[in-house]
Amino acid sequence: MLPQLAAKAQASGVETALRWHANETVSMTMRQGVLLANQRARSSGISARVFRNGAFGFAALPDDSADALDRALRRAAENAELAPRAGAQPLAPAAPGRGLFDYRRTDARKFTAAERVELFRTLDAAIAAKYPDLVTRDLNLTLFCSEKALATSGGAETFSAVPRVIFHVSLALEAKDGIVDLYDAMGGFGEIEDHLADVDSLLARIDALYDDLRRKAEGAFCEAGPQDVVLDSNVAGILAHEAVGHTCEADLVLAGSIAGDRLGQRVASEKITLGDFGGRGPDGRSSFAIHVDDEGTPCADTLLIEKGVLKTFMHNRDTAQRLGAAPAGNARAFAFSDEPLIRMRNTCILPGDDPLDDMIGAIEHGYYFRRATNGQADLTGEFMFGVNCGREIRNGKLGRALRDTTISGVAFDMLKSVTHVGPTLSWSPSGWCGKKQPITVGMGGPAIKCRVHVGGRS
Amino acid sequence: MSAPQDLAAEAVARAKKAGADEAQAAAARTSYFEIDYSSRRASLARSVDSLRIDLTVFRAGKRGSASLTGARGADLDEAVAAALAAAEAGVPDPANGVAEGFDSLATDYGPERPDRAAMSAAMTEFGAALAEQHPKIVTDGALYAFTDAETGFANSRGLRHVTRRGVHSFGLMFAARDAGRTTSFNHTGWQRFEPCADLLASGSLRRLLDEAALSLDTKPAPQKFVGDLILTPDAADTLIGPLAGALSGHALFAGTSPFKDKRGALVAPPCFSLLNRPRGATFAGGADFDSYGAPTQDLDVIRGGVLNEFLVDFFMARKLERPQTAGAQNFVVPGGDKALSDIVAGVKRGVLLARFSGGIPNSALDFAGVAKNSFYIEDGEIRGALSETMVSGNLQELLRQIYAVSRETVDFGSCRYPYIATSGALISPAP
Numbered sequence: 001m002l003p004q005l006a007a008k009a010q011a012s013g014v015e016t017a018l019r020w021h022a023n024e025t026v027s028m029t030m031r032q033g034v035l036l037a038n039q040r041a042r043s044s045g046i047s048a049r050v051f052r053n054g055a056f057g058f059a060a061l062p063d064d065s066a067d068a069l070d071r072a073l074r075r076a077a078e079n080a081e082l083a084p085r086a087g088a089q090p091l092a093p094a095a096p097g098r099g100l101f102d103y104r105r106t107d108a109r110k111f112t113a114a115e116r117v118e119l120f121r122t123l124d125a126a127i128a129a130k131y132p133d134l135v136t137r138d139l140n141l142t143l144f145c146s147e148k149a150l151a152t153s154g155g156a157e158t159f160s161a162v163p164r165v166i167f168h169v170s171l172a173l174e175a176k177d178g179i180v181d182l183y184d185a186m187g188g189f190g191e192i193e194d195h196l197a198d199v200d201s202l203l204a205r206i207d208a209l210y211d212d213l214r215r216k217a218e219g220a221f222c223e224a225g226p227q228d229v230v231l232d233s234n235v236a237g238i239l240a241h242e243a244v245g246h247t248c249e250a251d252l253v254l255a256g257s258i259a260g261d262r263l264g265q266r267v268a269s270e271k272i273t274l275g276d277f278g279g280r281g282p283d284g285r286s287s288f289a290i291h292v293d294d295e296g297t298p299c300a301d302t303l304l305i306e307k308g309v310l311k312t313f314m315h316n317r318d319t320a321q322r323l324g325a326a327p328a329g330n331a332r333a334f335a336f337s338d339e340p341l342i343r344m345r346n347t348c349i350l351p352g353d354d355p356l357d358d359m360i361g362a363i364e365h366g367y368y369f370r371r372a373t374n375g376q377a378d379l380t381g382e383f384m385f386g387v388n389c390g391r392e393i394r395n396g397k398l399g400r401a402l403r404d405t406t407i408s409g410v411a412f413d414m415l416k417s418v419t420h421v422g423p424t425l426s427w428s429p430s431g432w433c434g435k436k437q438p439i440t441v442g443m444g445g446p447a448i449k450c451r452v453h454v455g456g457r458s
Numbered sequence: 459m460s461a462p463q464d465l466a467a468e469a470v471a472r473a474k475k476a477g478a479d480e481a482q483a484a485a486a487r488t489s490y491f492e493i494d495y496s497s498r499r500a501s502l503a504r505s506v507d508s509l510r511i512d513l514t515v516f517r518a519g520k521r522g523s524a525s526l527t528g529a530r531g532a533d534l535d536e537a538v539a540a541a542l543a544a545a546e547a548g549v550p551d552p553a554n555g556v557a558e559g560f561d562s563l564a565t566d567y568g569p570e571r572p573d574r575a576a577m578s579a580a581m582t583e584f585g586a587a588l589a590e591q592h593p594k595i596v597t598d599g600a601l602y603a604f605t606d607a608e609t610g611f612a613n614s615r616g617l618r619h620v621t622r623r624g625v626h627s628f629g630l631m632f633a634a635r636d637a638g639r640t641t642s643f644n645h646t647g648w649q650r651f652e653p654c655a656d657l658l659a660s661g662s663l664r665r666l667l668d669e670a671a672l673s674l675d676t677k678p679a680p681q682k683f684v685g686d687l688i689l690t691p692d693a694a695d696t697l698i699g700p701l702a703g704a705l706s707g708h709a710l711f712a713g714t715s716p717f718k719d720k721r722g723a724l725v726a727p728p729c730f731s732l733l734n735r736p737r738g739a740t741f742a743g744g745a746d747f748d749s750y751g752a753p754t755q756d757l758d759v760i761r762g763g764v765l766n767e768f769l770v771d772f773f774m775a776r777k778l779e780r781p782q783t784a785g786a787q788n789f790v791v792p793g794g795d796k797a798l799s800d801i802v803a804g805v806k807r808g809v810l811l812a813r814f815s816g817g818i819p820n821s822a823l824d825f826a827g828v829a830k831n832s833f834y835i836e837d838g839e840i841r842g843a844l845s846e847t848m849v850s851g852n853l854q855e856l857l858r859q860i861y862a863v864s865r866e867t868v869d870f871g872s873c874r875y876p877y878i879a880t881s882g883a884l885i886s887p888a889p
């Protein structure tokens with residue numbers, strides 16, 4: 001497919017990107033032993049994006065024939081004429097990205113559909129037998145692989161196939177005041193064989209989840225208001241993504257993000273260096289991989305904040321031209337029918353050298369937040385995310401478990417309050433981001449101590 | 459090229475031939491066109507032609523599903539094989555099966571194709587009017603789209619449906635910016651059958667844009683307090699979304715619904731009703747049949763504060779051995795007899811909540827999050843826009859404490875809501 005795309009892109013005579021793209025998802029859901037979903041979905045097709053006279057035209061078809069490529073190119077050119085224009089500018093130049101990046105397993109040993117279901121039955125039966133006091137138990141598996149071939153009129157030619165596994169276990173108990181639930185996400189980069197082959201280690205994770213749920217059922221609601229907190233490394237990733245990452249996306253900068261006026265300014269504690277990385281992140285262990293973006297730009301690492309100073313934004317070729325920057329490979333599309341948008345890749349705070357015990361010991365009255373749920377960012381730099389697991393900190397020691405809460409803050413205020421940065425970088429196994437389209441992202445970080453606004457009951 | 463209902467029937471026939479006891483399929487052919495307009499970055503016109511087939515097969519009481527784009531025979535056979543492999547590996551359940559006993563449907567709504575040039579012109583005019591009339595507003599693009607979707611359904615018991623919907627939709631994410639100050643972003647959107655020439659005057663947009671400009675000067679609430687919340691129509695899903703989840707057959711099956719024993723009981727005051735209207739005449743985002751081919755139906759979920767019925771879909775109806783009551787969700791909260799201004803005049807202390815940015819409420823419906831684009835109310839008057847403010851409480855309790863719904867409502871094309879006033883939320887300002 002790639003040679004065909006390259007030939008058509010080269011012959012197009014205009015700024016063109018042609019993409020063949022297939023997303024394949026296998027998903028299973030079991031609730032209380034009942035298999036509610038067991039399905040495979042494959043979505044594939046080709047797209048053409050044409051840039052002409054300062055506007056984009058895009059067309060996609062669920063087909064990959066030579067005729068379909070011609071039709072998509074023709075419609076994209078027609079669409080470019082229909083797009084309103086507000087001052088024509090060229091796109092920023094970018095070196096053509098090249099290479100084949102196929103991360104799928106090549107060995108013959110693959111889980112069959114029967115083995116996947118058997119794994120669920122085994123785990124469900126074990127949970128039901130060991131924890132009869134649970135009100136409900138859910139197992140949810142998503143195997144996702146995004147496969148792309150891309151060629152541009154600028155000479156980019158690349159193919160990638162990036163798989164990921166997300167396995168959720170959710171448990172619920174009846175507490176004195178109602179239902180209390182908790183989930184854990186496992187998996188990450190790769191395929192099911194890489195993450196779910198060892199049943200004993202999965203059961204150990206589930207035992208730990210149950211213990212956390214038991215403590216949570218007897219736990220306390222947070223005290224509402226500003227609090228000193230330790231965010232575990234599992235939580236710091238969503239902080240990097242929501243609090244800083246979105247604020248530094250150049251399309252949001254152009255739409256009024258507060259970061260737009262802060263380039264070169266101190267926006268964080270000197271302990272904070274935060275970046276958005278290509279490949280699999282600075283340690284090569286993120287749950288997502290990218291080498292060339294969907295405009296054909298090679299992915300370069302970007303330090304957004306370096307030792308507390310805001311250094312740059314994330315761009316596509318359009319915003320790079322408008323803001324006088326160099327594109328680093330952040331233009332990404334989720335499905336064959338989607339146009340590339342400015343998206344994060346592997347975003348993380350780089351580790352420091354402060355032990356977790358020192359952070360907890362430094363707090364007289366606050367909280368230790370261990371797991372995050374959903375989050376959201378804002379142009380003002382305000383961020384929020386849900387927390388479903390944590391402990392009180394009283395006089396430097398861990399106290400009662402916590403019920404669900406939400407934390408918020410203003411990114412550049414919160415980052416200035418960081419006094420400790422831990423030594424261990426960890427990545428969320430299941431980062432997704434929503435912005436017109438969903439997309440897989442890597443989110444990581446070490447534990448940090450900072451001050452945030454906490455939701456509560458009192 | 460085959461019609462969607464023929465492709466659905468073809469998929470079912472192939473599945474039966476390959477060994478399925480029963481099968482069902484939906485085939486959707488979609489033509490989509492959008493104008494994504496921005497004055498600050500390059501605009502985009504985008505078209506997508508798509509064909510998607512969703513197939514579910516049953517074998518020995520076990521279920522497996524597969525979906526694909528396109529209609530090539532080899533791809534369809536591969537999807538049939540994947541669905542059958544999933545079914546063979548599955549867990550038998552007496553609730554598995556296809557629908558029967560319904561009359562076939564053939565419905566048709568809205569225009570068949572967009573006037574692309576008119577849509578482009580409407581967006582250009584929208585951009586100019588926005589710049590002239592709301593100079594402090596900045597956007598991350600405005601999106602005006604048209605979708606023509608024809609969906610055919612078939613199952614192995616002879617059920618056949620076909621429906622076509624031609625729908626215009628609009629969405630805008632925006633903020634106000636002036637002299638280095640930026641407000642929180644806000645967004646709104648709608649769906650409708652007919653095109654819209656004056657996008658700026660549509661839906662709740664003008665009010666939201668005016669409020670955004672007023673939000674450049676924010677202040678924190680004076681102190682932490684327990685007070686009232688008035689949810690705007692754009693923010694009503696903060697309550698309605700989690701409530702619908704807690705009233706679903708899936709929550710009943712899990713045993714986690716706080717309403718599980720409350721059918722027939724008063725769960726809200728008499729001024730509040732929640733109606734499901736997937737066949738609402740103005741609901742371009744409605745549906746005539748569900749994913750099992752069962753025709754959708756109107757349902758009074760909560761009527762006059764009384765929980766009348768749960769939202770139980772086809773599978774959960776069979777699983778829980780109760781009637782099917784839902785298959786698609788398009789909610790209406792009927793308006794009341796008070797104007798918003800009268801409701802505000804009665805508030806001692808509270809928040810006009812225009813957007814909620816918070817963690818997903820848990821099964822007990824505890825919630826906590828940030829009030830965005832929101833205003834502080836004291837002694838019956840809106841005193842000004844709020845800076846970062848945390849709002850928390852329990853949605854079951856907020857439902858019980860509703861004391862007014864407004865006369866004014868907004869029809870979003872997939873739901874229709876008024877302003878909803880309730881009390882008992884903990885409101886906590888940032889320092």
